[in-house]
Amino acid sequence: MTITVSTVAQRLDAPHRLADDLGFQRRLAQFNSQRIAPSQPENDWRGAIEYDAQMRLDEGQFIEQLRAEIAPRAAAAPREPAAFVAWFAALEVEGPGQHDSLFDWLAEHATDAQMLWFLRQEVAGEAGFEDLLAYTQVKMPVRAKLEMARNFWDEMGRGRRNGMHGPMLAELAADLQLDASIDGSVVEALSLANAMLGLALNRRYAYHAVGALGIVEQTAPGRVAKVAAGLARLGYSTRQRIYFDLHSAIDLRHSASWNAEIIQPLVAANPDVASSIAEGALMRLSCGARCFERYRADLWRARAVEYASA
Numbered sequence: 524m525t526i527t528v529s530t531v532a533q534r535l536d537a538p539h540r541l542a543d544d545l546g547f548q549r550r551l552a553q554f555n556s557q558r559i560a561p562s563q564p565e566n567d568w569r570g571a572i573e574y575d576a577q578m579r580l581d582e583g584q585f586i587e588q589l590r591a592e593i594a595p596r597a598a599a600a601p602r603e604p605a606a607f608v609a610w611f612a613a614l615e616v617e618g619p620g621q622h623d624s625l626f627d628w629l630a631e632h633a634t635d636a637q638m639l640w641f642l643r644q645e646v647a648g649e650a651g652f653e654d655l656l657a658y659t660q661v662k663m664p665v666r667a668k669l670e671m672a673r674n675f676w677d678e679m680g681r682g683r684r685n686g687m688h689g690p691m692l693a694e695l696a697a698d699l700q701l702d703a704s705i706d707g708s709v710v711e712a713l714s715l716a717n718a719m720l721g722l723a724l725n726r727r728y729a730y731h732a733v734g735a736l737g738i739v740e741q742t743a744p745g746r747v748a749k750v751a752a753g754l755a756r757l758g759y760s761t762r763q764r765i766y767f768d769l770h771s772a773i774d775l776r777h778s779a780s781w782n783a784e785i786i787q788p789l790v791a792a793n794p795d796v797a798s799s800i801a802e803g804a805l806m807r808l809s810c811g812a813r814c815f816e817r818y819r820a821d822l823w824r825a826r827a828v829e830y831a832s833a
């Protein structure tokens with residue numbers, strides 16, 4: 524993809540919401556996929572760095588816009604460790620997008636085509652938990668780092684290829700022939716993935732990434748259990764449901780350990796990081812809430828059309 528530096532630079536002053544800008548989110552997603560791909564030296568490495576710098580400036584503006592949206596709520600989070608963990612845990616019920624009606628509908632009513640459309644967006648919005656975790660754990664204090672290592676080991680299937688979480692989802696996507704391409708994804712799903720990678724890759728957002736990953740562990744079980752129920756109702760096999768069934772159980776344990784071994788000690792050591800952890804969690808949940816709203820709008824509008832033409 525070729526983008527002139529002036530095009531990108533112009534966008535830096537743009538007043539609009541970058542999370543809703545499909546063209547920008549597609550460019551950022553494309554940039555991100557190249558950015559983290561194992562590569563080799565290229566002749567025009569100076570030009571590549573200049574392009575990286577422009578994209579990272581735009582990414583910074585996108586993330587700062589998301590931060591500004593949730594900052595007032597995050598500012599209310601306590602700084603005392605136990606109180607902060609209780610505040611964080613309460614996001615499971617009170618956080619943006621939690622227990623969205625989309626998931627009951629997926630469990631009980633969605634057709635096969637609607638479920639596949641949903642899964643395609645979800646796969647596109649999945650930034651790869653294990654890699655986000657690997658970036659986030661760099662130079663973290665020992666206790667937090669150790670828990671991240673245990674979590675990472677689970678992501679790696681504890682050393683067994685067929686137990687690895689990432690490939691499990693990739694195999695489901697291949698099996699169901701889900702086209703999770705950047706161009707086939709709604710802007711909200713791209714924004715979610717781009718935000719997660721932006722937090723994990725930029726060290727100024729390291730504690731935001733801790734909050735964002737921790738809230739994924741805490742909130743995933745409720746959602747994936749409903750998705751697994753919908754897949755079972757539609758006749759998908761145990762093997763095809765395994766990614767969702769697995770996470771509906773294992774993430775309960777991951778979440779409890781994340782809160783006890785990562786969040787509580789980090790806030791106890793430095794209460795100043797509480798607001799960053801809170802912001803990261805709320806940014807992740809807000810991006811998710813926008814996805815659910817968009818999915819409902821598209822899926823339920825399509826359903827209305829089906830009914831009208833029946």
Ligand SMILES: [Fe+2]
Nearest residue numbers: 652678688770
């Ligand atoms: Fe996982």
Ligand SMILES: [Fe+2]
Nearest residue numbers: 740773774777
């Ligand atoms: Fe997990």
